[in-house]
Each structure stands twice: as structure tokens, then as C-alpha cells.
Amino acid sequence: MTVDGTAPATSAGLPASRAGSPIRIRDVDIRFGEFVAVRGASLDIAAGELVCLLGPSGCGKSTLLNAVAGFVRPAAGEVTCGGEAVTGPDVSRGVVFQSAEALFPWLTVRQNVAFGPQMRGVPKARRDAVVDRYLAMVGLAHSAERFPEQLSGGMRQRAQLARVLANDPSVVLMDEPFGALDAQTRLVMQVELDRIWRETGATIVFVTHDIGEAILLGDRIVTMTAGPSAAIKKDYRCDLPRPRDLTDPACAALFRELREDIGAEVARTLRAQGLDDGHDGRPGADRPERTEER
CATH class of the missing domain: 3.40.50.300 (P-loop containing nucleotide triphosphate hydrolases)
Structure with missing residues (x-):
């Protein structure tokens, strides 16, 4: 509320999915x-x-x-x-840092996104559904099993955003x-953030x-x-x-x-x-x- x-x-006048x-x-x-x-x-x-x-x-x-x-x-x-x-x-206040080094390099993208819900004791079936939702939201479903070093800078920032959103922050x-992103990737990420903000209502x-x-x-x-x-x-x-x-x-x-x-x-x-x-x-x-x- x-x-x-x-x-x-x-801004389009549509109700947000989460307050x-x-x-x-x-x-x-x-x-x-x-x-x-x-x-x-x-x-x-x-x-x-x-x-x-x-x-x-x-x-x-x-x-x-x-x-x-x-x-x-x-x-x-x-x-x-x-x-x-x-x-x-x-956990209600998620932070996305400038550096993509905030991801755990020894974990896959899926494991990185699942880390927060796992630490909070979210059951595996629900946790998997949450991870799938946010990987799809940031366009990384196809890269779920990759490690951070295998991703571009823009993809690592998407993964970091998905990891934050998986904790359902307000x-x-x-x-x-x-x-730190190149100009073209930065423009893409700005458009994506606008879309994700509308979708989450955070x-x-x-x-x-x-x-x-x-x-x-x-x-x-x-x-x-x-x-x-x-x-x-x-x-x-x-x-x-x-x-x-x-x-x-x-x-x-x-x-x-x-x-x-x-x-x-x-x-x-x-x-x-x-x-x-x-x-x-x-x-x-x-x-x-x-x-x-x-």
C-alpha cells in the first residue's frame, strides 16, 4: 500500500504486482x-x-x-x-551493487539466485519456482547453469538483480x-529495469x-x-x-x-x-x- x-x-496507471x-x-x-x-x-x-x-x-x-x-x-x-x-x-531492502563481483563465482546463476531463499529456509519446490520466475523475468533462463565468469557484464548484473528480487524485497x-557497462548494454539494462520495476511494484x-x-x-x-x-x-x-x-x-x-x-x-x-x-x-x-x- x-x-x-x-x-x-x-506510471502507466496499472496496479503493481507487489507493493x-x-x-x-x-x-x-x-x-x-x-x-x-x-x-x-x-x-x-x-x-x-x-x-x-x-x-x-x-x-x-x-x-x-x-x-x-x-x-x-x-x-x-x-x-x-x-x-x-x-x-x-x-532482507526487505535488497542492494544491487555496481560491481558484478558481488555474485558468488563458485555458484551457478541458478544457485546464486537461490542462495537467499535457501538461507531463509524456503522449501525446495517453492524455491525452485521463485528462481525460475526471476530468471525468466531478467531473461536468464537459458543461462541458469552457467557460472558468473561465463557471463557478459550485462548478464552478471541481470543475475545480481534476480538474486535480490528472489528475496521478495519491498x-x-x-x-x-x-x-561499468558499455553504452549499448547500459541502454538495454535501463529499459529492462523500467520493465522489471513495473512488474514487481518495488x-x-x-x-x-x-x-x-x-x-x-x-x-x-x-x-x-x-x-x-x-x-x-x-x-x-x-x-x-x-x-x-x-x-x-x-x-x-x-x-x-x-x-x-x-x-x-x-x-x-x-x-x-x-x-x-x-x-x-x-x-x-x-x-x-x-x-x-x-
Whole structure:
């Protein structure tokens, strides 16, 4: 159910097959010793939403995601999922990592996907049905008996997603999962993720530094300021019809707005490092002419 008690719906207006859980982040500070990675972050994510966290490298996107996963404990503030405080990792919050090395290399694809349900004591007949369902969903039924080293990068990420989904999570947390893929495979995976999200109805939080990827996937796009002491900067509602085309005028306009938003943070980081050349982060912005002393 959504936060208002209604059944969640996909962007196409169809009811989701399974409800996700709402996420609430309130006044969260995250510290590592004396270093403040995130300060005062607050964000509400409705059940069944796909929200992209977008920002330059080092802005705390993954750190905030890890707090929702329960891998990191906030120094202040609170994170809740489904109304329950997040105090540590839980099977209800599945994580898809950027690295395909997260798969167990000594297990086949089928065994990798079955691992979670097996550890939870799911009976074999039911476990086999769950594995078959999610292997078919991610298009890997034909590769079930292969080992990870026998798969392409895109196939390994599909296997990792199937392994997470087999635990029936209400929240799926994705930390730049397609960042290491080639451009064409990445486009295929973006389309597949959109389809799988519609089919499962899970809440998805997707970390990326790719503006186009955020526009193609997100119900909302949340930008963050540059670190340290990173914070939530702006929340963009992305109501554009799916599937999306980045050459569409509405998508292109949003792309430009986000590019300026993120560019300003990159410029601020450069200034802090003493590397400022007078550029304000906007593509095509004029730089001041340099005058040489004679």
C-alpha cells in the first residue's frame, strides 16, 4: 500500500504486482570520524516510486543509500522503511551493487539466485519456482547453469538483480549498477529495469551520476550538493511519459536544467580545490578573458 492507503500504480496507471515500502529520511547526518559526509538530509519516497539520486562524484549519494540499506548508521537523524526504523541490513531492502563481483563465482546463476531463499529456509519446490520466475523475468533462463565468469557484464548484473528480487524485497537499492557497462548494454539494462520495476511494484532508489540515465528511469530525480557535508539540493518531479526519449523537447529541457544544477556543484568543488577557471558550470558559459602582464 502507498502512504495514503491506496494500491500503488505504475506510471502507466496499472496496479503493481507487489507493493513497495515508503522510505523516510529525516535530518540525517553521516560522519566518518571527524569527516562529515552528509549533513541534514531529509527525503520522503512513496511506496512504489523509482527515485534517482543524482550528483557529482563524492557528493554522498552512495553514503545516503548505504544508510537506507542499514550498512551505515547516521550520527544524527533517522531513516525509516515501511514505518520501521532502519537499524541494520534486512532482507526487505535488497542492494544491487555496481560491481558484478558481488555474485558468488563458485555458484551457478541458478544457485546464486537461490542462495537467499535457501538461507531463509524456503522449501525446495517453492524455491525452485521463485528462481525460475526471476530468471525468466531478467531473461536468464537459458543461462541458469552457467557460472558468473561465463557471463557478459550485462548478464552478471541481470543475475545480481534476480538474486535480490528472489528475496521478495519491498525496497531495491541500486548503487550505479550499470556504471561499468558499455553504452549499448547500459541502454538495454535501463529499459529492462523500467520493465522489471513495473512488474514487481518495488520501491527503487537508484544512484547515478548520469543525467540521461536519471531522466530515462526516475519518477523523481533528487540532486545533492557537492561534499563534504553534502545535502539534498533539489527534488525534480519527472512526469514525462514512458518510454522516454532524450531527444524529446521536454526531456532535453530537463536535461539542460539538471546539467546546470550539477555543473554548479562541480564548479564549487573546483573552486574549493583552487582549480577555478571562472567557469560557472554551465556548458558554453563565457570564461573571463585573461590579460597578461607586460
